[in-house]
Amino acid sequence: MRRDIFQAIADPTRRAIIALVALQAMTPNAIAEHFDTSRQAVSKHLRILAECQLVAQEQKGREIFYSLEIEKMKEIDEWLEQYRQIWEARYEQLGEVLEVMKKQKEK
Amino acid sequence: MRRDIFQAIADPTRRAIIALVALQAMTPNAIAEHFDTSRQAVSKHLRILAECQLVAQEQKGREIFYSLEIEKMKEIDEWLEQYRQIWEARYEQLGEVLEVMKKQKEK
DNA sequence: TATATGCGCAACTATTCGGTTTCGCAACTA
DNA sequence: TAGTTGCGAAACCGAATAGTTGCGCATATA
Incomplete structure (x- = not known):
């Protein structure tokens, strides 16, 4: 029962439902x-998505509309x-390396 | 066996290992x-992470070093x-609404 | 060489997951 | 009112998951 959002998006069908x-x-x-x-299978996925507040429900008559x-x-x-920071830092380092190589070449 | 990255990060222990x-x-x-x-349990997680290329291995003597x-x-x-675009669009819409409300108030 | 260490792999187990079928209930509709 | 439709809930099932224990193998160390 201990749902979290990462578990919710782990299933490809659920990612498609989200889309x-x-x-x-x-x-x-x-x-x-x-x-x-x-x-019924879709309903189960929707319940999981609703449990971790990824979708909202709105009842209209006997129909229930789900939205992201x-x-x-x-x-x-x-x-x-946190990981974006790492790869951006790496990219900057790469930029610096390229700069150094460029200067080496110019010499 | 059909691993994908979303399944890999679904497990909290694996997310901790990644960190x-x-x-x-x-x-x-x-x-x-x-x-x-x-x-052994950690090894299993590492194998899953390695299978979808989230970690790299480097053997050094009898030790194996794993890196992200x-x-x-x-x-x-x-x-x-795609979802970032949605919430950014919503944010802009909110901004527009606030603008309209502001102008209404000024009248 | 004998022993200890670091590791992956295989076998086993309890639990979870994604699916189906069946059911009951509320809400439309003839 | 009687029948249809849309839905969630429950019971069930096979497959996958996360963990364990028990190996075997290669490497380091005495």
């Missing part, structure tokens, strides 16, 4: 039409930030 | 000391890019 509901709010049936799987909670996606971005 | 080897190359034993688990392949982390960043 779908990012564009517009959709019902489980509408989502399931995009996949080679049952509505884009704010939650920032958590991944925040986690990634 | 460790991001700072410096480490042996399985050294890594295992940081966790409440066996070296930071380039691979960019794949997550690339996936996130």
